[in-house]
Amino acid sequence: MKLLEVKNLHVSYDGIKAVKGIDLHLEKGEIVALIGANGAGKSTTLRAICGITPMHSGKILLEGMDIGKIPPHHLVKHGIALVPEGRGLFGRSSVEENLLMGAYSRRDREIKADLEKIYALFPRLAERRKQASGTLSGGEQQMVSLGRALMTKPRLLFLDEPSMGLAPIMVQKIFEIIRTVASGGVTLLLVEQNARIALSMSTRGYVMESGNIILSGASSMLLDNPQVKAAYLGQ
Amino acid sequence: MKPFMKTGLYALLLLTLPFFTDFAFGKTWVRILDFALLYVMLALGLNIVVGFAGLLDLGYVAFFAVGAYLYALLASPHFGLHLPFWLLLPMGAFAAGIFGMLLGAPTLRLRGDYLAIVTLGFGEIIRIFLNNLNAPYDITGGPQGIDLIDPVSLGQFSLNHSVYGYYFLFLFLALGTAFVSTRLQHSRIGRAWVAIREDEIAAEAMGINTRNVKLMAFAMGASFGGLSGGLFAGFEGFVSPESFSLTESIMILCMVVLGGMGHVRGVIFGSVLLSILPEALRYVGPAQQSVFGKIYVDPSSLRMLLFGLALILVMLLRPAGLWPSPERRRELAAQGETARHENTNVYDAARD
Numbered sequence: 202m203k204l205l206e207v208k209n210l211h212v213s214y215d216g217i218k219a220v221k222g223i224d225l226h227l228e229k230g231e232i233v234a235l236i237g238a239n240g241a242g243k244s245t246t247l248r249a250i251c252g253i254t255p256m257h258s259g260k261i262l263l264e265g266m267d268i269g270k271i272p273p274h275h276l277v278k279h280g281i282a283l284v285p286e287g288r289g290l291f292g293r294s295s296v297e298e299n300l301l302m303g304a305y306s307r308r309d310r311e312i313k314a315d316l317e318k319i320y321a322l323f324p325r326l327a328e329r330r331k332q333a334s335g336t337l338s339g340g341e342q343q344m345v346s347l348g349r350a351l352m353t354k355p356r357l358l359f360l361d362e363p364s365m366g367l368a369p370i371m372v373q374k375i376f377e378i379i380r381t382v383a384s385g386g387v388t389l390l391l392v393e394q395n396a397r398i399a400l401s402m403s404t405r406g407y408v409m410e411s412g413n414i415i416l417s418g419a420s421s422m423l424l425d426n427p428q429v430k431a432a433y434l435g436q
Numbered sequence: 437m438k439p440f441m442k443t444g445l446y447a448l449l450l451l452t453l454p455f456f457t458d459f460a461f462g463k464t465w466v467r468i469l470d471f472a473l474l475y476v477m478l479a480l481g482l483n484i485v486v487g488f489a490g491l492l493d494l495g496y497v498a499f500f501a502v503g504a505y506l507y508a509l510l511a512s513p514h515f516g517l518h519l520p521f522w523l524l525l526p527m528g529a530f531a532a533g534i535f536g537m538l539l540g541a542p543t544l545r546l547r548g549d550y551l552a553i554v555t556l557g558f559g560e561i562i563r564i565f566l567n568n569l570n571a572p573y574d575i576t577g578g579p580q581g582i583d584l585i586d587p588v589s590l591g592q593f594s595l596n597h598s599v600y601g602y603y604f605l606f607l608f609l610a611l612g613t614a615f616v617s618t619r620l621q622h623s624r625i626g627r628a629w630v631a632i633r634e635d636e637i638a639a640e641a642m643g644i645n646t647r648n649v650k651l652m653a654f655a656m657g658a659s660f661g662g663l664s665g666g667l668f669a670g671f672e673g674f675v676s677p678e679s680f681s682l683t684e685s686i687m688i689l690c691m692v693v694l695g696g697m698g699h700v701r702g703v704i705f706g707s708v709l710l711s712i713l714p715e716a717l718r719y720v721g722p723a724q725q726s727v728f729g730k731i732y733v734d735p736s737s738l739r740m741l742l743f744g745l746a747l748i749l750v751m752l753l754r755p756a757g758l759w760p761s762p763e764r765r766r767e768l769a770a771q772g773e774t775a776r777h778e779n780t781n782v783y784d785a786a787r788d
Contacts, residue, residue, distance in 0.1 A: 283641040349638075
């Protein structure tokens with residue numbers, strides 16, 4: 202059974218039809234990229250799946266269960282985590298407080314151990330655990346956001362523009378870590394404007410344009426597609 | 437000094453303060469101290485909403501009014517009811533909490549200036565209701581308010597209008613609210629408040645029910661206001677809509693912001709300072725008299741001018757408040773530090 206299945210999703214807000222009936226799905230263990238230009242409807246799609254922006258019509262199934270009506274704060278209990286656009290850190294709180302907020306809905310005894318795992322994954326965060334997260338560099342903030350999402354123990358992780366506003370060298374680093382996370386068995390949906398890097402590390406991809414999915418398939422195939430090359434890879 | 441000695445010293449200072457004040461400045465100033473403690477409770481309540489949860493509330497005085505009128509109506513000759521204070525205070529806190537949720541529910545999706553406008557309107561609605569609910573049935577006494585409210589009393593023992601008695605009662609309750617505030621701040625709900633203040637979407641993704649958490653902030657903050665309202669009614673023996681104007685809301689907000697939003701000790705400091713400063717500035721008249729031999733500027737107008745000037749100076753020189761929490765101070769002082777980190781990071785990234 203597919204881990205996540207989105208069927209005929211329509212989303213409008215402020216009178217604009219942002220998503221016009223798209224279908225997409227994720228198999229367990231996959232890394233799937235959703236690429237497209239600014240304003241194509243990628244983030245709206247993600248926000249609708251998370252229940253933050255209400256959808257107009259369509260179906261969202263998590264292992265066959267309809268999650269379309271579930272309020273966003275309950276999704277974390279179903280193993281869905283979000284790294285929001287612009288990182289969404291609790292800026293005045295320290296790195297460690299941010300990471301611990303990821304365990305807000307958990308009641309188990311593994312929280313401390315998981316925190317240490319995050320520090321092992323991001324040694325730089327361990328160095329700065331007491332620092333206010335708002336004073337970190339962009340790359341470090343992205344690490345905190347990613348670590349915080351991992352603290353929820355997700356099986357499905359949504360990443361909204363993780364490369365946004367980062368220096369190229371930091372983008373490389375963040376994506377290396379994302380790959381490590383995926384190899385740990387977490388299924389990833391990656392929303393990105395940076396099509397090259399998103400397609401180079403994903404198994405499959407969807408290309409969005411003005412609210413529709415215009416292309417989909419294996420990422421290697423999309424990377425060779427002349428249309429994608431011309432529109433998103435600048436070749 | 438050992439910690440328990442320090443605590444003991446503070447306790448001694450607080451317990452003997454009214455007597456020293458009376459000796460040095462007279463009873464009027466003990467009364468001002470009583471009011472300062474009342475404002476501490478109010479400001480701590482508003483701090484929950486504004487400081488912890490980051491929801492700007494400009495109508496906070498409405499909850500103070502709810503508590504005060506509840507006490508006044510149920511413990512005065514107005515309806516001939518004389519319920520005891522130990523019942524009325526929790527009732528006032530509870531009623532105000534309900535009103536807090538009533539205000540919170542329709543404003544859940546609002547933030548910042550939009551929320552401020554709605555809360556401002558709410559504060560005014562409550563005041564105008566109190567002002568006009570005297571016809572056709574006299575409920576609130578209208579603009580005349582309610583007089584001859586029972587003082588706080590237990591059995592035979594009554595505080596009457598003793599400034600000392602109220603000082604100790606208010607001190608006890610102010611310390612209680614400070615304790616509750618601190619515990620709330622470090623509780624699970626306190627952390628959720630910080631999260632919704634900083635980023636609502638991320639908070640939701642962490643599994644925080646933002647709706648309930650916000651309503652909780654409104655209700656908790658309002659109940660502190662309701663409690664202080666009841667105390668105010670018993671202390672003054674008289675309530676009227678005039679005491680619950682917008683200016684009062686703004687004053688309480690100033691106490692929170694000036695002291696240090698979200699920092700319990702800072703807020704206490706801010707509220708004591710701002711309740712004493714305007715009173716102290718009354719002395720600018722006599723001071724002119726003694727220096728120049730003549731009063732040049734009318735003290736009543738100069739007083740508010742100096743007060744406003746003090747507020748502006750504090751906000752310019754200490755934007756995080758006079759006594760901010762360590763996190764907040766760090767945030768506002770971090771410009772240079774952040775830049776330095778950014779630079780080292782570029783270097784670090786190149787290195788690994």
